[in-house]
Amino acid sequence: MREPNAIDFWRGFALITIFINHIPGNTFERYTFSQYGISDAAELFVFLAGWSIGIATRTRDGTPEPRWRSVVRMLARTVEVYRAQITVMLLALAIIAGAALLLDNPLILEWHNAGNFFADPIQSVCGMALLTYQLGFFNILPLYVVLIGIAPIIVVIARVSRVLALGLSFALYLASLILDWNLPSWPGEGTWFFDPYCWQLLLTLGFVLQDWNRTSPAFGRWTRRLMPLGVVIVIVGITLSVLDIRPDPLTVPEPRLLFTFEKSYLTPARLVHFLGVLLAFSPLYALIAPRIGWIVGFLSGLGRNSLAVFSMGSLLSLIGQLIRFQTGGGLLVDMAVAGCGLVALGITAWFVEWRSRRAPKPRA
Amino acid sequence: MVRRMAFPQSTEAARMRGIVVALCLGIVPAAAQEAGMPAPSLECRVPGSQLYSVAGLAAAKAALEERHVLRILAIGGSSAPGASASYPVKLEAALEQAMPHVDVVIDHRGLPGEIASGAAERLRSLVADAEPDLVVWQVGTHDAIARVDPTAFAEALDESVAWLKSHGIDVVLVDPLYTASVATDTDYNRIVDGVRDVATREGVPLVRRFEALRYLAGRTEKGEGHILGRQFRLNDLGLRCMAEHVALTISASLARTPAPVPPKETPALTEPQRAPG
Numbered sequence: 001m002r003e004p005n006a007i008d009f010w011r012g013f014a015l016i017t018i019f020i021n022h023i024p025g026n027t028f029e030r031y032t033f034s035q036y037g038i039s040d041a042a043e044l045f046v047f048l049a050g051w052s053i054g055i056a057t058r059t060r061d062g063t064p065e066p067r068w069r070s071v072v073r074m075l076a077r078t079v080e081v082y083r084a085q086i087t088v089m090l091l092a093l094a095i096i097a098g099a100a101l102l103l104d105n106p107l108i109l110e111w112h113n114a115g116n117f118f119a120d121p122i123q124s125v126c127g128m129a130l131l132t133y134q135l136g137f138f139n140i141l142p143l144y145v146v147l148i149g150i151a152p153i154i155v156v157i158a159r160v161s162r163v164l165a166l167g168l169s170f171a172l173y174l175a176s177l178i179l180d181w182n183l184p185s186w187p188g189e190g191t192w193f194f195d196p197y198c199w200q201l202l203l204t205l206g207f208v209l210q211d212w213n214r215t216s217p218a219f220g221r222w223t224r225r226l227m228p229l230g231v232v233i234v235i236v237g238i239t240l241s242v243l244d245i246r247p248d249p250l251t252v253p254e255p256r257l258l259f260t261f262e263k264s265y266l267t268p269a270r271l272v273h274f275l276g277v278l279l280a281f282s283p284l285y286a287l288i289a290p291r292i293g294w295i296v297g298f299l300s301g302l303g304r305n306s307l308a309v310f311s312m313g314s315l316l317s318l319i320g321q322l323i324r325f326q327t328g329g330g331l332l333v334d335m336a337v338a339g340c341g342l343v344a345l346g347i348t349a350w351f352v353e354w355r356s357r358r359a360p361k362p363r364a
Numbered sequence: 365m366v367r368r369m370a371f372p373q374s375t376e377a378a379r380m381r382g383i384v385v386a387l388c389l390g391i392v393p394a395a396a397q398e399a400g401m402p403a404p405s406l407e408c409r410v411p412g413s414q415l416y417s418v419a420g421l422a423a424a425k426a427a428l429e430e431r432h433v434l435r436i437l438a439i440g441g442s443s444a445p446g447a448s449a450s451y452p453v454k455l456e457a458a459l460e461q462a463m464p465h466v467d468v469v470i471d472h473r474g475l476p477g478e479i480a481s482g483a484a485e486r487l488r489s490l491v492a493d494a495e496p497d498l499v500v501w502q503v504g505t506h507d508a509i510a511r512v513d514p515t516a517f518a519e520a521l522d523e524s525v526a527w528l529k530s531h532g533i534d535v536v537l538v539d540p541l542y543t544a545s546v547a548t549d550t551d552y553n554r555i556v557d558g559v560r561d562v563a564t565r566e567g568v569p570l571v572r573r574f575e576a577l578r579y580l581a582g583r584t585e586k587g588e589g590h591i592l593g594r595q596f597r598l599n600d601l602g603l604r605c606m607a608e609h610v611a612l613t614i615s616a617s618l619a620r621t622p623a624p625v626p627p628k629e630t631p632a633l634t635e636p637q638r639a640p641g
Contacts, residue, residue: 024478025510101592105545106599110505112476115441119603136476180493190473246485249492250531262489321510328551329511 001353004300006285007055011048011303015310017041019341022137022317026324027334037237038261039274042140045306046147046199047274050206053151054214062214064159071152078149081307082131085141088311089128092135092318093117099322108322112136116188123187132186134193138314143194146183147203150196154204162208169204172197177257177265191264198266202274226279233276301349312348316341408605410576416613417560419569420621423534424614427497428466429624434459437494438472439487440502440538441606454607455500462615471496479503480512480520487524491533499528500610502573504540508555518558525566535568536613541602542577543595569617571609577602 002008017032018041034040057070064070093114100108109118112135117124127133131142158165175181176197183192212219240246252259261269289296302309320337327333427434436459438452452472459468471494477483483506491499507517528535539559546552556574563570581598590597 024481025507025512029481103545104593104595105543106592106596107505107509107541107543107546109599110441110541111509112506113474115603116474136474188474189471193476248527249488256492260489260492261485264486264489324511325509 001357002300002304004289004296006282006289007048007051008300008303009285009289009296010044011052011306012299012301012309013303014041014044014048015302015306015313015345016299016342018045018140018310019313019317019345020338022314023320023324023334023337025329026320026337027331028338036241037234037273037277038240039237039270039277040263042194042263043202043266043270043274044277045140045310046143046202047206047278048303049144049147050151050203050208051210052206053148053155053203054207054210057155067156067159070155074148074151074155078145081141081148082145084307084311085131085138085145086128088141088314089135089138091315092138095315095318095322103326108325111321112138113188120187127186130186132184132192133188134185136193137317139193141310141314142192143196143199146196147200150200151203151207154200154207158204158208158211162211165204166208169201173201173266177267178255180255180257182264193264195265198264201271202266223279223282227283230276230279230281233273234280237273237276298346301353302345305349305352308352309345309348313341313345316344405605405608407601408580408608410579410609412612412616414572414575414579415609416572416616417563417570418613418617418620419563419567421498421534421536421569421614421617422621422624423532424498425618425621426624428463428618432465433467433469434463434498435494435496436468436470436498436500437491437496438470438500438502439475439490440505441474441603451603451606455610458607458611459614462611476506478507478510478512478517479524480507480516484520484524488527491528491531496533498534498536498614500536500538500614502538502606504555504559508540508546508552511551512555514551514554514558517555518562521558522562522565525562525568529566529568535566536571536610536617537563537568538571538606538610539574541599542574542581543599544581545595547578569613571613573602573606573609576605576609580605 017034020026020028020032021034021041023029029035032041053074056073058064065073096108096111096114097118100106109115114135116133117128124133131145134142154165154169157168176195181197182195183197185191209219213223246261247259249256249260249262257265257267259269260267263270320341323337324333424434436455438455441451452470456468456470460466473490473494475483475486475490477486479487487501503521504517525535525537537559539556540552560570560572562568577598580601590600
């Protein structure tokens, strides 16, 4: 088990934010940082995934592990994430169907695109296996499957040249924004909520920056120097979101996606804002960690077991939504839902580590 | 342009064809207010007063008259109850039968999430992508289920509808589904009322699905049951009737809309053209 550290801490923080934000309408939603900026916890989560790949594919002293081993390690991880997505989708559909039956309320079947599944299970079950059928709020894991699936390519290219990896990744990002590339949804029309062609840039950035951070003293110097710029970007982000100012997609020039704030495409404004958040907040962990006691351990524990915690969190937020619907919501219900959810996430992390201690598996 | 497989037309669609044709031939303006309005298929029949409120659809009318193409962006709801009978396919068939010289192009997009938090933003990008003449928006069910504050919901919806109108795009709103367990739910009813108020304030047509399904629920049921019980049968019926109810509302609203002012005589080509402004 790793000691608490900044990466796991922020990952845990992103997981809790995603859990709260996935119970729309709840009281605590407005207190998450996602409400006060252009980018949100999804960016943080994907960036840290890239950063972690950088850590995972090297030994402690920084020598890269053999290429084939990195490739196999990431393919194994892809299978694991895919398995999690399929399990979570099945359980989510069962929770929705079960709630509809139990409460004698067919409205619940329409929940966040679940209606398609119940109306057309034949196509939908194929779409589920292909990841092209996604429920609302259950669309980060499909992105994650694709990203970890292509990560070996990024890692192998970056071993040759980090600039080349970043350049290729950025070129794909830019082309997707200009030409509007995205993976299709099916059944039903439309495209993926998280466009993998665009979001891969954040994973690559995380991976490459981790490496620079490790090897180059100048990198650390510059991130400290640029911190005020980060703070300015964060303040601009807060101002824009509080005043509800955003570009109108029908009046911006073409190519539209270069100018709007769309989450699906990680548009440049979101990317710049996220980099600003990184610059402004990356020194924060060292300052607060000694002062917030057990919270550091708790969040790091969540972050260490991010896949299990994320999966459980998405199911818990769905259950939270159902409880809010049935009870009518309100502050007390929200406090109970959020409180029980956080405890359950903590237990999930503890359980995964307890199980792996009891039955040690050979490391990949 | 609509890029879908051809499916055999159901008898339902055929029945609807006749009705919508009749509506579009001019029976509507009077009929829309009358209880004696020609009814859609038997199982979906609801008195007009309980089914919709009509309003002008200037952009759609202009598209019909000038281009003979009507681009519709259908937002929300499931798209695939049994593929061939899916709502967008049925709606397109119904409108094309009603307007034989018009190519109706329907894009259907789900819009998961709440209007009051995030989904309104996504709507804007969907609209910018599709560039429709008319948006048919099933709205409110998610917000009602998420227990969004009804006032915040109505404000966000009003803002979105005003935004669409400011870009010369017509809107037809479809209010949330009805089921027995929400009949007396205060907050749910406030969301339904919110959709109605926004439709009135912004002057856009409204399909009163909640009322229509409540009406259908109160009717004595004969024939087909549902293994999961009455509420599920009603829900199925609601989804089946969606296309008919929306097509009726659009047709009635179009019939009510005055034809666009014909463009002024273009100056003879020999005369020098003045730059506008």
